Amino acid sequence: MTQGEAYKVIAATRPQGDYRGAVVGCGRMGSTIDDEHIHMAHYPWPWAHAPAMIESRGIELVGAADIDRSKLDDFGQRWGVEALHENYRELVARERPDVVAVTTRPEERPEVVAGLAEAGVKAIYATKPMCRTLAQADAMIEACRAHGTILSIACHLNWYSWYTNALKAIEAGAIGPLRSMVCHCPHSLSNIGSHSLALFRLFARAPAEWVVGEMDNDEQALEDGDLSGSGYIAYANGVRGFLNSRADRSGHGWTMEFIGEQGVVVTRNAHAQFELWGAHPETGEPIQRQFPNPWYPRSSMVDAIEGVCRSIEEGEEKICPGEFGRESLEIVIALRESHRRGNVRVNLPLENRGLRMGRG
Ligand SMILES: NC(=O)c1ccc[n+]([C@@H]2O[C@H](COP(=O)([O-])OP(=O)(O)OC[C@H]3O[C@@H](n4cnc5c(N)ncnc54)[C@H](O)[C@@H]3O)[C@@H](O)[C@H]2O)c1
Numbered sequence: 001m002t003q004g005e006a007y008k009v010i011a012a013t014r015p016q017g018d019y020r021g022a023v024v025g026c027g028r029m030g031s032t033i034d035d036e037h038i039h040m041a042h043y044p045w046p047w048a049h050a051p052a053m054i055e056s057r058g059i060e061l062v063g064a065a066d067i068d069r070s071k072l073d074d075f076g077q078r079w080g081v082e083a084l085h086e087n088y089r090e091l092v093a094r095e096r097p098d099v100v101a102v103t104t105r106p107e108e109r110p111e112v113v114a115g116l117a118e119a120g121v122k123a124i125y126a127t128k129p130m131c132r133t134l135a136q137a138d139a140m141i142e143a144c145r146a147h148g149t150i151l152s153i154a155c156h157l158n159w160y161s162w163y164t165n166a167l168k169a170i171e172a173g174a175i176g177p178l179r180s181m182v183c184h185c186p187h188s189l190s191n192i193g194s195h196s197l198a199l200f201r202l203f204a205r206a207p208a209e210w211v212v213g214e215m216d217n218d219e220q221a222l223e224d225g226d227l228s229g230s231g232y233i234a235y236a237n238g239v240r241g242f243l244n245s246r247a248d249r250s251g252h253g254w255t256m257e258f259i260g261e262q263g264v265v266v267t268r269n270a271h272a273q274f275e276l277w278g279a280h281p282e283t284g285e286p287i288q289r290q291f292p293n294p295w296y297p298r299s300s301m302v303d304a305i306e307g308v309c310r311s312i313e314e315g316e317e318k319i320c321p322g323e324f325g326r327e328s329l330e331i332v333i334a335l336r337e338s339h340r341r342g343n344v345r346v347n348l349p350l351e352n353r354g355l356r357m358g359r360g
Helices: 003-011 028-037 049-055 069-079 088-095 110-120 136-145 161-171 195-206 216-224 300-314 323-342
Strands: 019-024 059-065 099-102 125-128 150-154 180-186 206-217 229-235 240-245 257-260 264-268 271-277 286-289
Touching: 019 049, 019 088, 019 300, 028 069, 049 069, 049 099, 049 300, 059 069, 059 088, 059 271, 059 300, 069 240, 088 110, 099 110, 099 300, 110 125, 110 136, 125 300, 136 323, 150 300, 150 323, 161 195, 161 257, 161 264, 161 271, 161 300, 180 195, 195 229, 195 240, 195 257, 195 323, 206 216, 206 323, 216 323, 229 323, 286 323
Parallel strands: 019 059, 019 099, 099 125, 125 150, 180 240
Antiparallel strands: 180 257, 206 229, 229 240, 257 264, 264 271, 271 286
């Protein structure tokens, strides 16, 4: 490295432009969730969208909207923001934000996303799960496409530097060709499971083609609520995913394995520990190598918001576009369909776009 090289690496990750940012939905995810997680020392904060936007380079938090005035007042006091609106359309008309974080609940998200796209915002950074039905996901993607709006789904682990380094190491050949991905996620399939499936999609580098699933509870599988279960996911390029979820948070912590022909990347304890295992060059025995720890580790939410700004400049969202959010929802609905039909193979895309997972 020549002198000044390190600074250049940091500068190169900064968005080129200066953007105006806003938050719609000033509850836990939009504003307050870090208060609940101050003892999660392994996970770099900020986690909520507002403080992450404040800390991100190339963007300024200029306003917020919530239908609940008390949430707006609390938001204004916490983050020193004065442009507070009870209607998100008024927020856009008055404050002209380029990037809007949508941290409402999934029930409101389709209408808010479509309205923001129609109002001409450049990028929407919408939290997970994307929505409840496949038809809603289709409409959100179409509204953003029609208005030239970048749609990013805030499965922020896709931007977390530990995962991006794991992906770079895999693509540089550290474990040989990727064969399969295994995830135990101690949460329900659609809500927090959507993070695991967005990571699967990013690492697989191909869309999911078909699935086989088994739900933990026959009665729940007949209903529309979010639930837990297990599944096998076949990606179009031959990579395979194995997903095991537990809505009651039991079982070991969130663990993922990315298994290649000559090694494996393992992430344990909800992204606290990352391991890289390769093969001994002479004996072929498994040997642990130094995981390529990030050189500039930061909050994944900060990296994601800066990434969304760079997506505006590139004209495309590649790390977690709306299509990844829709695929996460489609996979879990298809796993439940598989269970309903007697654990048979279910091909994607699903024909019935009215199928839903999750209730308000
Ligand atoms: N990525 C993560 O790590 C993570 C963590 C927690 C929650 N979440 C997601 O964040 C979303 C919100 O969850 P929460 O716990 O913050 O809920 P919340 O109820 O605390 O916040 C939602 C807010 O949206 C507001 N709202 C509803 N409709 C609106 C509208 N039309 N315009 C403006 N504001 C509106 C509500 O008044 C409320 O203040 C959920 O989808 C949840 O899954 C993500």
